[in-house]
Amino acid sequence: MLASTTFLRLRGTRYIHSMDDAVRVRPMTRDDAPKVVSYFRGLSRAALDDMGVDPAKLPRKRAWIELIQRDMNAPDAEREFFYLGWEAQGTLIGHTNINQIRFGKSAFMHLHLWEPSRRTQGLGTELVRQSVPIFVERFGLRLLICEPKADNPGPNRLLPKVGFKLVRSYRTSPGWIGYEQIVNRWEFLPESIPV
Numbered sequence: 001m002l003a004s005t006t007f008l009r010l011r012g013t014r015y016i017h018s019m020d021d022a023v024r025v026r027p028m029t030r031d032d033a034p035k036v037v038s039y040f041r042g043l044s045r046a047a048l049d050d051m052g053v054d055p056a057k058l059p060r061k062r063a064w065i066e067l068i069q070r071d072m073n074a075p076d077a078e079r080e081f082f083y084l085g086w087e088a089q090g091t092l093i094g095h096t097n098i099n100q101i102r103f104g105k106s107a108f109m110h111l112h113l114w115e116p117s118r119r120t121q122g123l124g125t126e127l128v129r130q131s132v133p134i135f136v137e138r139f140g141l142r143l144l145i146c147e148p149k150a151d152n153p154g155p156n157r158l159l160p161k162v163g164f165k166l167v168r169s170y171r172t173s174p175g176w177i178g179y180e181q182i183v184n185r186w187e188f189l190p191e192s193i194p195v
């Protein structure tokens with residue numbers, strides 16, 4: 001978690017890093033990789049469809065875990081992915097990750113609260129609020145992009161609450177596991193200022 005003295009300014013609006021005792025954000029470790037893969041592999045077709053994921057594109061379990069763990073050994077400037085674990089009362093309840101990382105420039109962000117029963121209670125908003133400054137500072141990002149499926153209400157309602165701006169909607173196959181769909185492109189343009 002970042003120190004409380006860290007803040008970001010975005011397009012003139014001061015964005016104070018919020019500290020919340022109930023939830024915690026931390027970099028994921030090798031031991032967490034199977035949990036991320038189990039989450040995706042345990043999703044129903046309907047749940048995958050809600051987020052525009054093509055089940056046929058999901059890697060096999062072991063290969064996927066190894067891919068994530070191998071990437072964790074790389075220097076940040078060469079990382080393909082970077083995962084933050086989301087915890088509530090010490091329990092891992094989800095993750096957010098970036099990929100398509102252009103170190104010092106940009107990355108794409110993804111959001112997942114694993115249990116549907118934990119959603120729509122404000123946890124996602126708080127956890128993303130805490131996660132964004134970590135991605136931005138660690139990878140020197142000038143632009144953070146999130147492209148949820150246009151009809152997926154969770155991320156599309158959450159993102160403007162944490163400073164993302166809607167840029168456009170367009171048809172694409174987002175990421176490496178998505179099928180062709182209409183997405184909303186949300187962008188966060190940080191200006192990191194040490195206090």
Ligand SMILES: CC(C)(COP(=O)(O)OP(=O)(O)OC[C@H]1O[C@@H](n2cnc3c(N)ncnc32)[C@H](O)[C@@H]1OP(=O)(O)O)[C@@H](O)C(=O)NCCC(=O)NCCS
Binds near residue numbers: 121123148153
């Ligand atoms: C996206 C996700 C992390 C959001 O977390 P969350 O804890 O549910 O979000 P919050 O409770 O902080 O809600 C943020 C806003 O979105 C709204 N919202 C969230 N899920 C919603 C849903 N299914 N339907 C309608 N509104 C929803 C909330 O009402 C809130 O808006 P409000 O403040 O105007 O009331 C979570 O829904 C999730 O993991 N979804 C499944 C995975 C997914 O689709 N990921 C996106 C891939 S990019």
